[in-house]
Amino acid sequence: MFESAELGHKLSKAEYEKELPALREALLNTQYELVSKKGFQVVIIVSGVDGGGRSESVHLLNEWLDPRHVETHGMGSPSDEERDRPVMWRFWRALPPKGKIGIFQGSWYSMPILSRVYGNTKLSDLDESMERNIFFEKMLADEGALILKFWFHLSKSNQETRLKALEKDPLTRWRVTDRDWHHYSLYDKFQKTTAHVLRLTSTAQAQWYIVEGTDERYRSLMLGKILLESLRRHLDTGHAPPHSIGGLPSLPKVDDRQLLRALDMNLNVEKKEYEKKLEALQGRLALLTRDPRFQEISVVAVFEGNDAAGKGGAIRRITGAMDARSYQVVPIAAPTEEERAQPYMWRFWRHLPRRGRLCVFDRSWYGRVLVERVEGYCSEYDWMRAYNEINEFEAQLIEHDMVVVKFWLSISKDEQLTRFKAREQTAFKHFKITEEDWRNREKWDDYEQAVCDMVDRTSTEIAPWTLVEANDKRYARIKILKTLCDAIEKALNRRGKKAD
């Protein structure tokens, strides 16, 4: 894997300086094309062996490019706000918007590799992290991003030579620390681990460029040319998403049985019983969210449903039981300008709650496979890949001690009509019914199909969907509160056991 990067590549000063001016001018021009088109984001990872020229390369890029449109991230130890969220949160928040170049010195590869070399994790942990990385990069690429990953390599003997030379010179001696020699002693382990990582994660969308790091001029020219040519290609052709899909968007219809139609829409709760149950459940939720162990977890509650299915009322029954400082309701509407300059999932990542808090999403990332699918707001490829992206996203939340509950509030077509008409007649609820609601209603069957596909593909053992029969609002609210309480209680008990 590193063979070509140990050949002793070298450039003379004259050769270097001959190429440089044209390269720099072309780079800058191409960057301005990127800036003015704002078509995609560029993610550059700069990594490699100690002394292979990482810092120097990052520096060079900032010198060659217009630094106003470059964001460089060092990614040292995470802040407490970052530690409260899944590992990838800090990378999501650091993503450059479309038109900009984000340089990561220290990336989603750094910690997994270090931990493995230091012997703190198993090979299977490393592989799991790498799967997550591949997934992340594939998602970025699917959103149009250009991803360039550089690995600057030094042979073992070259690394030794370099350290000794630095130590010999009184002016540079301070640059060599015990950590450097320690890493040198781990050279073979590093090599083995990184070879494994580079092999696993060199994908078509995000390949690794292994560059010999010994000679600064060679290394720099390689870096500049790879960047220039990749930018050029991506600007010309690169970021159109594929249009043909391998699989079927939905299963063929062979009989008449279907998830939503199988729901018993007559389920209901009498008013008296409702009030008793509601009070008990709200009390239970209040206690659960005030439990000291609640500070160690967080809750993400997703609400989707037919128009007028009663999401708002159900949400208020949850928040009404909680300390207002411990929850947040995020209503999902059209994305803002800043959100449109990022991958689809970015606007959900940004709202993830800190530990000890519950976040209600009133509509959610499932919009992609519901309204966007049905209304054709995105391509078939985009919503088809979303199922997978969503499952991966939720798996990361759960891995980070987040409780994920997802509710689909289902009402019958007749019940919806009744509610729409009632809304139109109540002045106070008038704002709640729009032209769009009536239009959506015309596509009832398409939405049903989309919901069934969504449940089939994203109701996982770790984050199952709860289908809520919502023709009777009281029944729906009780079912939702009970499901939520059970999920939180289970998570708290699991922690209780851990502490034993």
Next chain:
Amino acid sequence: MFESAELGHKLSKAEYEKELPALREALLNTQYELVSKKGFQVVIIVSGVDGGGRSESVHLLNEWLDPRHVETHGMGSPSDEERDRPVMWRFWRALPPKGKIGIFQGSWYSMPILSRVYGNTKLSDLDESMERNIFFEKMLADEGALILKFWFHLSKSNQETRLKALEKDPLTRWRVTDRDWHHYSLYDKFQKTTAHVLRLTSTAQAQWYIVEGTDERYRSLMLGKILLESLRRHLDTGHAPPHSIGGLPSLPKVDDRQLLRALDMNLNVEKKEYEKKLEALQGRLALLTRDPRFQEISVVAVFEGNDAAGKGGAIRRITGAMDARSYQVVPIAAPTEEERAQPYMWRFWRHLPRRGRLCVFDRSWYGRVLVERVEGYCSEYDWMRAYNEINEFEAQLIEHDMVVVKFWLSISKDEQLTRFKAREQTAFKHFKITEEDWRNREKWDDYEQAVCDMVDRTSTEIAPWTLVEANDKRYARIKILKTLCDAIEKALNRRGKKAD
């Protein structure tokens, strides 16, 4: 001050329930009007004596209002990311966008009051914090915000009665902590301090509502009615900024002397000397920013100047000397949608650097008193108040160990013409010259006047402007680098002394 709030206000259940339904419906309707108009942001502070009903009131507001458009902030201890920035940063980042209601239980009043009562600060510190608060609220109000500040009061005997009652009941005993009795023992001190604070900070734009907290029904109805009536008034008339200004926008012209014309535009540096000096200064900057003490400060460098004055080139000479992970360049263009939903200064606050970092603003908050003034993008009142707001903003940065340097790059009208023409002829620089540049040029005199006013009003002893004679790019770059190095060195030395 608290007289009316110790009268023993009380409502019967019947009286309360008679009023409630209409109040709730009106509140919700008014909130939806706010949501749909998105005209202004609402900031509600809920504070008061322990046991006066703060949490209950926050809870109630969340129950009465649609929680999807309410953001509640508890504001406990600051995170490390927050401690790295000036005190007010965490409140700025928590501001609700226009159309939303932000409830602060724990606000910019909490820490100053507590610190004073605990005896950790002097009265003059408290007064300083209050001045800052008044300023902040005035700015919010000028940006159209509706600010409501509630203080829930309990008399000393009522507080004692309440604590004892809670302690007597085995079910509520846990709610009374040592801290509660400690605060009770400090009751008189609290009273004295808060009376002082409420008096100082009850301004026309943001008055305090002191509400007797003993009776829950009375307290709740007061809260709801004040909110409803204030929202109604603000929706109908409230948030139009004043249109007549007391003072003169600029000093009358009595002679011909003027700041910019007094600059010696012939200043220049020979190429050889330039290269020597540049290298020395970049080396100095590199060392300064790698000094361990640099991790304790941060630097904000502001670049303003005539079009084509060479800001970009000067910035690259700074960033070129630094580790790419320790700086960030923020180019200021038109505000995004999320930024437009916030007060003017919000989009600058959000970019403030953490400790150990330098942030270059390529154009800045001075846009308000330059391009926005000259082009009429904001009202005279808006840019007139901006001087004061800017000075206050920069004072907060400096107080938080931030070094603030501000450069105005000045070129002559002839030199600009030469550069514009050169840009038009170089394909590579073509993007750098637009119609707008030519249009701005026609308003040369207006811009000159705006620059002189800006310098007169915002070149403070703590954050002075550096006027840079930029007809010669080499001279300009050297002057800028030297000024920056001197400022950082001074800040480091100051810390060095502190550590002794």
